[in-house]
Amino acid sequence: MKPVLFINRNMPEEMVAPLREVYEVDMWPSASGAVPREVLLEKAASAHALWTMISDQIDEEVLDASPNLKIITNMAVGYNNIDVKAAQERGVIVTNTPDVLTETTADLAFALLMATARNLMGAEHALRDGKWTSWEPLGFTGMDVYGATLGIIGMGRIGEAVLRRAKGFDMNVLYHNRNRKSEMEDMYGCRYAVLPDLLAQSDFVLILVPFSEETRGMIGKEQLEQMKKTGILINVARGGIVDEEALFEALQKKRIHAAGLDVFETEPVPLDSPLLTLPNVTVLPHIGSASLPTRLAMMKLNQQALLAWARDEEPNHRVW
Ligand code: NAP
Ligand code: GLV
DSSP: OOOEEEESSOOOHHHHHHHHTTSEEEEOSOSSSOOOHHHHHHHHTTOSEEEEOTTSOBOHHHHHTOTTOOEEEESSSOOTTBOHHHHHHTTOEEEOOOSTTHHHHHHHHHHHHHHHHTTHHHHHHHHHTTOOOSOOTTTTOOOOOTTOEEEEESOSHHHHHHHHHHHHTTOEEEEEOSSOOHHHHHHHOOEEOOHHHHHHHOSEEEEOOOOSTTTTTOBOHHHHHHSOTTOEEEEOSOGGGBOHHHHHHHHHTTSSSEEEESOOSSSSOOTTOGGGGOTTEEEOOSOTTOSHHHHHHHHHHHHHHHHHHHTTSOOSSBOO
């Protein structure tokens, strides 16, 4: 009898075919809609392996409903959607997909930073709406990126990849982590800062920490007040790291200049979110890693981890 694998989204057959040789594969047929919770609970009941997305909450309820479960492979580097401690207590392996998405996500972070600084979306919409009537001396003016100070909160793999891009734009880079990275400071001439200093000195604040109980609400009213009035906040990590109510207020009252958001507390972001009413917010639907080669590379890591487990080998990128 083959072990049972439930795949939470419709995946390309080229990724699934090798899995069919070693698993009884069951797959949610939609590539776009998340698997409903009740279906996930029902499928988990017989699964030995789960291939999950960041939109699937794998908590104690799912784990308890899944007595045969041995491995969860998550199609993301972030795994805050999984209760890893509870999985570990039950001996369930958890894997993720780091590294292969680092450069693609750094590209998107920098693109969002630039788009927000120069209000590219606002300018495009104005053109399409027929509001480009003449070349105006102060029309569509934004902030400069080159030579500005970038503060990166979370100088890990993606943070370092953004740092390299920022150096090409002659930016002065500050970073904040729990641990200092002296070698990187020497190599790139960037500077460590405690969080209040980073917030106060940066023109752009870029969030790239993982979402955890430690980072939940890390940027709230107090932190937004520490930013420059001309400051721009970019969040490419997870929505819950920023207090969205406080962010709305800071943006509405022009306490900070603008924000660029690829991630939200609730995803997809509800269309009645107050943030979507503001002209000084650039929003994207969580597309950090969304280039075709990178998404395929992430799938490949998940596939390889599942194949390794089925062959009694060590799966790649275990998070415990
Ligand atoms: P990483 O290499 O683990 O880097 C995370 C960095 O954050 C580490 O340098 C870590 O350094 C720092 N950090 C962790 N907890 C912290 C805390 N409490 N305070 C200050 N710094 C802290 O991860 P990565 O591969 O760069 O990915 C980062 C995150 O980006 C992911 O977890 C994911 O949520 C997000 N992401 C989003 C997208 C997207 O599509 N928008 C795509 C990929 C990734 P210390 O341990 O020294 O603190
Ligand atoms: C995407 O958000 C990821 O964590 O890979």
